[in-house]
Amino acid sequence: MNLQIAVLLGQDGIxxxxxxxxxxxxxxxxxxxxxxLLIPQGEFVAYGALTMAAIxxxxxxxxVWLLVGLCLGSAAIDVAQHLLRSERAVPLRWLFAGKLVxxxxxxxxxxRLPLAxxxxxxxxxxxxxxxxxxGPLLYRLVYQxxxxxxxxxxxxxxxxxxxSMVGVGLLVFGPGGASTTPLVDAVLEIGGVRIKAQTxxxxxxxxxxxxxxxxxxxxxxxxxxxxxxxxxxxxxxxxGISPVFAGKATFFLAALIGAMSGVLIAPxxxxxxxxxxxxxxxxxxxxxxxxxxxxxxxxxxxxxxxLIEAFSAxxxxxxxxxxxxxxxxPVLLWLSLTSKHVEDEE
Amino acid sequence: MSFxxxxxxxxxxxxxxxxxxxxxxxxxxxVTSSTGPTALVGIPQKNTVPLLPTKIGDITVEYxxxxxxxxxxxxxxxxxxxxxxxxxxxLIGPSGSPNAMGVIQFVADAGVPMLAPVGxxxxxxxxxxxxxxxxxxxxxxxxxxxxxxxxxAKAKVKTLxxxxxxxxxxxxxxxxxxxxxxxxxIKIVATERFLRTDTSVTAQSLKVLSASPDAVLxxxxxxxxxxxxxxxxxxxxxxxxxxxxxxxLPDFLRLGGKKVEGTILAxxxxxxxxxxxxxxxxxxxxxxxxxxxxxxxxxxxxxxxxNVYDAGLLLQKAIPIAAQKAKPGTKEFRAxxxxxxxxxxxxxxxQGVYSMTPADHSGFDDRGRELITVKDGGWKLLK
Numbered sequence: 001m002n003l004q005i006a007v008l009l010g011q012d013g014i015x016x017x018x019x020x021x022x023x024x025x026x027x028x029x030x031x032x033x034x035x036x037l038l039i040p041q042g043e044f045v046a047y048g049a050l051t052m053a054a055i056x057x058x059x060x061x062x063x064v065w066l067l068v069g070l071c072l073g074s075a076a077i078d079v080a081q082h083l084l085r086s087e088r089a090v091p092l093r094w095l096f097a098g099k100l101v102x103x104x105x106x107x108x109x110x111x112r113l114p115l116a117x118x119x120x121x122x123x124x125x126x127x128x129x130x131x132x133x134x135g136p137l138l139y140r141l142v143y144q145x146x147x148x149x150x151x152x153x154x155x156x157x158x159x160x161x162x163x164s165m166v167g168v169g170l171l172v173f174g175p176g177g178a179s180t181t182p183l184v185d186a187v188l189e190i191g192g193v194r195i196k197a198q199t200x201x202x203x204x205x206x207x208x209x210x211x212x213x214x215x216x217x218x219x220x221x222x223x224x225x226x227x228x229x230x231x232x233x234x235x236x237x238x239x240g241i242s243p244v245f246a247g248k249a250t251f252f253l254a255a256l257i258g259a260m261s262g263v264l265i266a267p268x269x270x271x272x273x274x275x276x277x278x279x280x281x282x283x284x285x286x287x288x289x290x291x292x293x294x295x296x297x298x299x300x301x302x303x304x305x306x307l308i309e310a311f312s313a314x315x316x317x318x319x320x321x322x323x324x325x326x327x328x329x330p331v332l333l334w335l336s337l338t339s340k341h342v343e344d345e346e
Numbered sequence: 347m348s349f350x351x352x353x354x355x356x357x358x359x360x361x362x363x364x365x366x367x368x369x370x371x372x373x374x375x376x377v378t379s380s381t382g383p384t385a386l387v388g389i390p391q392k393n394t395v396p397l398l399p400t401k402i403g404d405i406t407v408e409y410x411x412x413x414x415x416x417x418x419x420x421x422x423x424x425x426x427x428x429x430x431x432x433x434x435x436x437l438i439g440p441s442g443s444p445n446a447m448g449v450i451q452f453v454a455d456a457g458v459p460m461l462a463p464v465g466x467x468x469x470x471x472x473x474x475x476x477x478x479x480x481x482x483x484x485x486x487x488x489x490x491x492x493x494x495x496x497x498x499a500k501a502k503v504k505t506l507x508x509x510x511x512x513x514x515x516x517x518x519x520x521x522x523x524x525x526x527x528x529x530x531x532i533k534i535v536a537t538e539r540f541l542r543t544d545t546s547v548t549a550q551s552l553k554v555l556s557a558s559p560d561a562v563l564x565x566x567x568x569x570x571x572x573x574x575x576x577x578x579x580x581x582x583x584x585x586x587x588x589x590x591x592x593x594x595l596p597d598f599l600r601l602g603g604k605k606v607e608g609t610i611l612a613x614x615x616x617x618x619x620x621x622x623x624x625x626x627x628x629x630x631x632x633x634x635x636x637x638x639x640x641x642x643x644x645x646x647x648x649x650x651x652x653n654v655y656d657a658g659l660l661l662q663k664a665i666p667i668a669a670q671k672a673k674p675g676t677k678e679f680r681a682x683x684x685x686x687x688x689x690x691x692x693x694x695x696x697q698g699v700y701s702m703t704p705a706d707h708s709g710f711d712d713r714g715r716e717l718i719t720v721k722d723g724g725w726k727l728l729k
Binding site: 012170271272275310321 | 381382383385389512538539541543544545546547548549550552553556569570572573581582597600601
């Protein structure tokens, strides 16, 4: 192993690590605010990559009908609650109208736009516009009715949602894999080392997203409200922060991060409808290193996972996955020995 | 063991007494992975089932198709159900190698012949008592590997790097290629593994590159065949890249694009059908199958579908022979069917010519594969 190989491996590890870090952050975010372990996070990655690939191939993706279905489902529940006049009823106003108009607009765009010839930023924007609303909609339909259930129930529901989303992914995108054209197709030579511009792009976008999250949580009222809800749900509620809003907002962010990660990773590899799980699992290992509470530790942990993955694949490719996932054991041991035991708040 | 001929004599006598079974019906169970991770393989197989022969002589054949969702546990459940509830006479499937390995013991216990359209030679080799019931309708890895290694020797390749999938398929290839290359004086300088789910094989390909082999063999199946090759090309590898028959998919060309130009692989003649001489008996069979499949499904079949179609052809030949010995639905019929399958000689099918022996339950010879290369985004016969 010489320096050049080390640099290339490091570059590979950091690129993957950046994606894992984004996923680790959103897993920590969703867990702290809603106590949901977001196992379907990986599906957003796969959906993002495959939707982007379908758009670039100029084929209208059936994923838009998933959006339509979820919007209609959510609207139907609103109507039912309105008719029954239960205490949770939302007045049927703008948001409700949006649930009907938005999917219609998306269907129209999907089948009318010259998808393949759109500029790349527009393709990305359209992919996000299709997929990000799935986050809050899934929260509304799946998690909101059981928001007060024990964490274990939420975990089981997460697994169920993961399995269903993989199934829907197979239905919508088919069993074949896909990859997309790079955001920037160039190779930079720095000191005799070839660095793909796409790599820099991934790291740049990851840093940008992390910075944006930092500003959101540090500087804005909504971000602070989410942090409050994460720290003390009951207290935040007493202060007038709606847990429904907090849940939807975190799922919005999680879907955004997931779909964006998919768009970022799609040019570098082949993504299948079921590829997302293993990617988010590595993000999960990162978030475990952060104890599922600390953002910087989770991000750092995820980058370490990426690096260990790259180097272990070089030294012992047969045992790569075993090495990566065994990493979790000493971390859990350390965490359980050092952290104070907290009673589950029920 | 002496009672068996006696038994078949009795059955023959009974059959003679009551006349040939006019409305005899044979039930064939089909288990494919039409959903789940192996769906790319299972879907063309499931779509081929309606093309299988439904009437052989005056025997009607009923196919009972089941999906195992790519899960080996499910395959076993489905197969057990087919045997106990439907009393099937033979089984076609399952799609995946691990799935097939899992059901062998159960079909052997029940005495049901199984025609496995799977890649791994482990379902028929080494031949054991349970595996006597299994017939494999794909080319064994060693036939394909022989063609590749001979080509390497011809191209004066001295050192070879291998990037293999970390599963039974890749494992078997590493073994087979290791033995063959040793015979031809080719040295394997690096053997790396990767996973189907890997998003990057940069490290493995760097390791192979640092050993600077004359050629690299990628031993994988389906979509994962592409990533190691594109990574190698991206990193500036200039040597020849070989692929196994696992790459013989439209997806390989679609995902690989320009970076897979010039790849050499050995696979079924179905890929280069127009270039095959008309004298090749398999050409007509394959063209008929493709035409029928296209008419029914509106798309061209992958070779995996042809593996199921060939299973139908094997049964078409064997069922009438077995029906002379026993009545469908009985244990004796299934045993006779197995014997008849094992005695298949020179059966022309879509992928080549089958000649089974008690030791070889795959039955392909060199007519079962062609050397193929990728040129201008399409498959071309290597000349």
